[in-house]
Amino acid sequence: MIRKIAILGTDPVNAADVPIGEPDWEIWGCARRADFVTRAERWYEVHRFEGYTPEFAAWWRDITRRQCVGIPIYMLFPEADLGDVRRYPYEEIAARFGTFFLTSSPAYMLAHAIDEIVPPGERFAPEGSALGVWGMNAEGGTEYRSQRAGLRHFLQLARHLGFSTVLHADGGLIFEPVPYPLHMDDPLIAKLKLREAKARKMLDGAANTIAEAEKGITRIKAMAEAGAVSDELKIDLERHQFSKNAALATLASKSGEVAEICYWLDYLRA
């Protein structure tokens, strides 16, 4: 049977474009269900509620109950009283796909979709099968690096098994970065690395200036406590304080610059 499955995350940027109005698409969601998700065929909850604080777990159980009325909830740690709860087939999925790329809820959902459409023993999806991803980018820095790899792995695998994949053009899951080793002399990446190196040099310089200024301030204060008083010392103290403040301002602005450059380097290269 030909199936089209939309995997829905919570990122508001493109989640609203999910094909809810197209009945040939199944809608599979996870986490908090947004108002515009007027229908869903499944929901996924892979976390262990018992591992949360009791208050949070109670709140989240309540939300899960209310947002999953009438639809199956697939759980790694089933709690039967939450609704139409089904056990996520973890052992089967882990045995078939390994665990390395099971790094997020959507990765579990993609693996499950592939497993159902291409069951063990089959090799390829029926022509016309499709997997789409909306409402998730997993692109923000190293925190999401392993999540991004997990999602891209299952999407690539799906493509090679004959699925069409549908991704949002502005999502972090579609851009093909500059591969190794070509990123080693890609002009845009080279320029960004140069800017990063310059900014980091200024950061180091600012940190050194602060350390030197603090040493100078401590020294002058010790001299003053020992009885030394002079206009020169006072001027010296002001000079150290001024350079410390200037360096702190540099530190703040260059830190932001480095963070943004790192984001783009992370995005642009494989």
Next chain:
Amino acid sequence: MVGTSGSGVAAPVNDPSWEIWGVSARGSYLTRATRWFEIHRLDGEPADWANRWRDHLRGDKAIEALYMMYPEPDLLPGRVLEYPRERIEWRFGSFFMQSTFSWMVALAIDEMCPMVGGRSTLAEPGSQIFMCGVDLEYGTEYREQRSGLRHFLELAKHLGINVQRLADSGLAFEPIAYPFWQDDPLVSKLAQRMKLCKARINEIDGLIQNTIANIASVKGSIAEAATPDRRQTLDGALQQLNEALEKLSVDLTRAEATHEELCFIRDYISP
């Protein structure tokens, strides 16, 4: 597929049914080399290093075919082939192209499971890829390379290729999946030890900063000391502070090394 780490000796060089594909300097135990891969742009490397490497490749008579992304035909006349980058990138994308091994396994899949009518085909029964001499397991430097290689090995498996890895290789271990690592006892213990270790590092670092400040302060006092006795006392204090600073530096290095090792284990057991 043979890398340069010690387990490369496991390569089945004496079994003619296996092709031997490798990278970098060929180990003496690799008595034959069906394909070799040099995907870097040698002109982008330091000239001395690049010329030594070119000489090395020119002298390697065992290499039957050298695949290069930036071909230099004179390195092995008649045996240098251009790596089909455009075709491979079109088929597999670039996201997981993070190491030479990613490109190698992708090429192997492309040849074993060619596209027919816009779809992948299955490998012939009996097709195999064996990885040895490559672990890509140490630290965050290789984290991405590892995910790229594992992606292609998984893909190969799903397209019918029997993938073999050595049991002690970083490519064989299946890590604890999300969200299980959130309350896995071993990961929790590691997290606790890392936290303690980090606190120790911060504590030592704070002590070092205080000691440096105290040294500056004592030096300031020495400059203003009114009597030789006072100066002598302060000199003694300065010496003690310098000794303390030296010891703290050793402690800091030790704690940082411990933290690094803990990071390695955590990195290894969770993806």
